[in-house]
Each structure stands twice: as structure tokens, then as C-alpha cells.
Amino acid sequence: MSTSHNKKAGEFLKKGDYVSWHDDTFWSVRKKRDAISAEIPEWEQLRNLASQIKQHTLSHLDKYLVEFTDNLERNGVTVHWADDAGDFNRIVLDILRGEGVKKMVKSKSMLTEECGMNPYLEAHGIEVVETDLGERIIQLNKQRPSHIVMPAIHLNHNDVGELFEKELGTEKDNHDPTYLTYRARLSLRNEFLTADAGLTGANFGIASTGEIVVCTNEGNADMATACPPIHIAAIGLEKIIPDPESLAVFHRLLARSATGQPTTTFTSHFRKARPGGKMHVILVDNGRSSWLADEDHRSTLKCIRCGSCMNTCPVYRRSGGYSYSYFIPGPLGINLSMLRDPKRYADNVSACTLCLSCQGVCPVKVDNGDQIYKWRQKLDGLHRANPVKKMMCKGMKTGFANKHLYNFATSRLHYLNNLPEGLLDNRLNPWAYAHKMMKFPKRPFHSIIDSLEAEESYKNQKP
């Protein structure tokens, strides 16, 4: 009965205190988001506008991408179009080889994770250094991110301290976050100043001005583009927005939804190469243009990657990022993974209680929970439906469709209580998994209600 998510979540839950810390940490981020959004009376109106702007832009991508590209090219920026991940990786490598780049610093980009860029470049002899502190930590620890905004959230200060002792030569047993951050700063400062190129992702691409917009708290995207002479920006097609007035709407929502801050510390706009430098923008499709035609799941393309759906998700909070088989976890990751390869990632759709809390907080109103529900309906067609559940559903369909059968069965279920415990309370019975099997009541609920109602109407008849 278990899915791979289910099994990995079981492993995660063995970590005791850490599980409550993980749960509490994300819940407090959710509460910060609630508090700061409540300060903005027009918050819901902003969410509506953001959703509508994205819907409009995604249905006019042909026009906006051309406008975006024309403006960039007018400013001397080289624009590349990548069909898929392989295409993207080759373009980056070509640029780097053409410029004789040996080392590249980069800021956080989920797109480069999606395309597997780092391993590809490293296999071709390019050194890639992550400069977001969380990303740097997991790069040194040879892991993938466990959250899109807080990538190293699965490690505590002792884990990081021990890692830095080994990798950066920090003082033994000094696991103070301020000290460790300072030592990472010194080490990364050296990387920035000795790299030949810097790569950034993009939170937004503004069509009317041809600008790449990158939001960070650390300023690492700015260091990565102000120090080395070459800037490469990687951007998914869906990140285009019409104009700066639209950006104002997204800007007000992004950091408040992500971490409960009123803004990220840096909102950096790049329009052209800096004096004496070169700038390349790579527009990446990798499935996106096909997803546009998928009515049920297209709205996933509206996502601005704030992570609020993960922070609020009761399953994510209690199962951790690594229990999902896709590199993006949580409600968003489930849907992205299913768009990417539904057969391969079908196990993720079990990681949802359909509470729809994710839809309540999403700043651009992506219907993550509804989509997961729809994917579940498609599992049988993908030959990924669970056979036990299928059988149970068939049985329930027969039982629930026939009143007499239903009444007969429910009135006698309590006899099962007399069976020896081991017969029902075992791992073959999914209802008895991870907790004791329930006891069936002597009288079914609807029969209790019937007699209560009869009593009530008898009382009412009395003069």
C-alpha cells in the first residue's frame, strides 16, 4: 500500500526532536506570513491581480517573449533559446568555453537544478561554486535542496559546523551560526573575486524594459555579477511579466509570502552587461510550452517560487523535503513532477491530505491541491493506481450503491470486534497501519440518527 513518499516519510519521522523542530519552524514562517499579509488591507486584491496578470501573460507568451528579447538585444545582450535541459546545458558550456572560463560562481536557480547543470559542467571540467549560503552548504555536503527557499533546512548548526570544520577549516566545535556565516563569507569572497563568470537565475523577466530581476537576501547575485566580467542569466519562459507596474504587484507578494519579510534585501534589475563585460540570457522551455495546452495543470506555470505552499503543508512539514522523489518538494513539487513525468513521479501524489491550505496561501492562486486531486483520478490510466485501493473502491462502490446491502453490512460490522486482535490489527490491513484498528460501533451512525429524529418528532407532537 505504501508509496515511496510514504516510506521515506516513515524514515524522516524516526528523527524524533528534529521532526518537531522542522514542523514548528515552517509553521512559524507560515504565521509570519499571516501576520505581515494582514497588514496590507488590499492583500486579497493583490493575489487576484497577480493571478490574472500571470494568466494574461501566459496566454500571450509569444508576444511578450519577442518584446523581452528585442529589448535585451537592443541593449547588446545575447539571447539564447533552449528547447530542453540538454540544450540549456550545452549553451552554458559553449558560452563558458568560448570565453575560456574555468570557474563560475552562481546564485540560487531552481532552473539549473531542473536541468542538472552543475554535474554537467563539472563533468566538462568547469568548477561551479554555489554562493547562496544554504546552497553552498548542500553543495559541500553533496546533497540536493530540501526546500526551494531554505535549501539546507534539513541540517542544524552542528551539522553545518562539522561540515565547515572539514571543508573550510573552521575552529573545532565552534558551531555558532554567526561565526560559521562569517567564515563562509570569507571563503565565498575569494570565490567571487577569482571566478571568470557569474550565473544567476531570474525571479522575473520584464518584457517592456528587457530586464532580468533577481531577489536575494544575501546579495550573492549582485556579487556574482559585479565581480566576474561575464553574466549568464537562466530564465524559464513562464517568468516573463509585462511591465514594471506588474512587478510592483508581485514584489509586494513574494517576500511576504515566502518568509514573512516585507521585501527581500536586494531586488536587482539587470538590463545590460556592465561596462567592459558581457551578458547572456538563456530562455528555457524544457516542457513549459507544452504544459500551456494542459487545461487542468497549466496554472502551475503561474508559480513565483515563494515556497509558501510547502511551509503551510501539513504533509511537507512532517515528512521533509527528501521524502518526495522530485527535486522540488511540497504541493508545488508534486504537480511539477507530474507534469515532468507522471509515470515516474506518481508516488508523490499520495503526499497530500487535500486540506487545500496551499491554495489559501498561494500569492498567485495556483490550485495545487485541486490539481493533485485531478492527478489522482488519472493514476489508473497511467497504470499507477494502487491495486489494493482499487479493489477496496470497487467493493465500497457495490456496498454504498445498494441501500439494503449497506444497512445489512453496517449493522453487523461490530461482530468483527470479537475476532482475535492479530487477525485485523496487522500490516495487511491499511487501516491498522501505524495505529490500532478501530472498534466498530454496535449501532451504525445513520440508525442512531434515525431514532434521535424519531424521538425529536415524538416530543414535538406532544401538546
Place this chain on the structure above:
Amino acid sequence: MSKEAILDRIRRNTLKRYDMPVLDSLHPLTYPDTLGRFIEAAIQSGSRIISLENGSTVNDILRREFPENARISSNLPGVEANINPDVTTSPAALDGIDAAVVQGTLGVAENGCIWIPQTMTNRAEMFIAETLVIILPANSVVNNMHEAYKRVKVSEKGYGAFISGPSKTADIAQVLVMGAQAARDVLIILT
């Protein structure tokens, strides 16, 4: 190349077109005391703020804040700096400087952001300095990002940023630390 193929695919897969919403329908939050709210938000983001008193100058403040032999970078006319980012164009040559003094052109009350367009050749000064000193006219403060994005423009040099406070991170165990990769201290001088 891929461009036409991708655009073709997009056109083929765009089944329905939706209108752009009317943004003017929004009446965003404004503040009775815009400057007061800006100062509050800036302090919350970790910045320090000094208002220029009558008769005192930016240089008076710099002399008070930094030791005599401090390495200070600026291309602003009248600012007493010993490094000029239009002349020292190597980012590495700026490593370890004590301060960079830059001109902010607009402040935002709702979040403490300040718009800094690139006017210098070597913009690394803004991030590589230990302290970023931002000179901001008090009458440039607007209420919110909607007003801000109607006014700001990326400079001819091709870069501009909203900055609110020192570089920060909470990537180690969710503990907030000031001074991740860029300036560890931001001093705003209101003029």
C-alpha cells in the same frame, strides 16, 4: 534555431487568450506619515539612519563614523573619498574597503527599500564594502512599490537595485545573521 520552434509551440498550445487586469482598480495602502514609516521600516531591515542637521554635511558624518585612514569609495561630487570606482575598475582592488558612499534616488515607506541606480563604472563597491552609506533625499520617499515602480528607471549603465538593509541570511538553523555576502552594515543619510 530553437527560437522559432519554441514560439511556434507556444502559439499552437495557447488555446485561449486572457485580458490584462486593470491595475488602476487597486487602491493600495498609504501612510499618514510616509517618512516616519520609511524610517521605521528601514531600521527594522537592519539599517542605521542619520538625518543631516542644519549646517552639517555628509563629510562631517563620514569623519565621525570612520577612522582617518579608512578606505572609502565614492564617485559622488563633494564626497571626501580616497577611492574612485570610475577609476579603480577592478572589483578585486575594492576588497576590504571600509565604506562605499552612493546616491539613493527613492525610498519606499512600506518596506524600507531604497532605489540605487548604477552611476559608477565599478558597481562592486556597493556590495564589497563593509558599510554601504546611502545618501537619500527625505522628500523622495513614496508610499509603496506601485508608486515606486512608476518612478524608478534602470540607469544607462544597465543596473539598478532596491536595497533594504545589510546583506543577511538565516540559512544556518534559521538564525538571522547580518552580513552574508555583501555589506554588513547600511547607513542611510537623509538629506
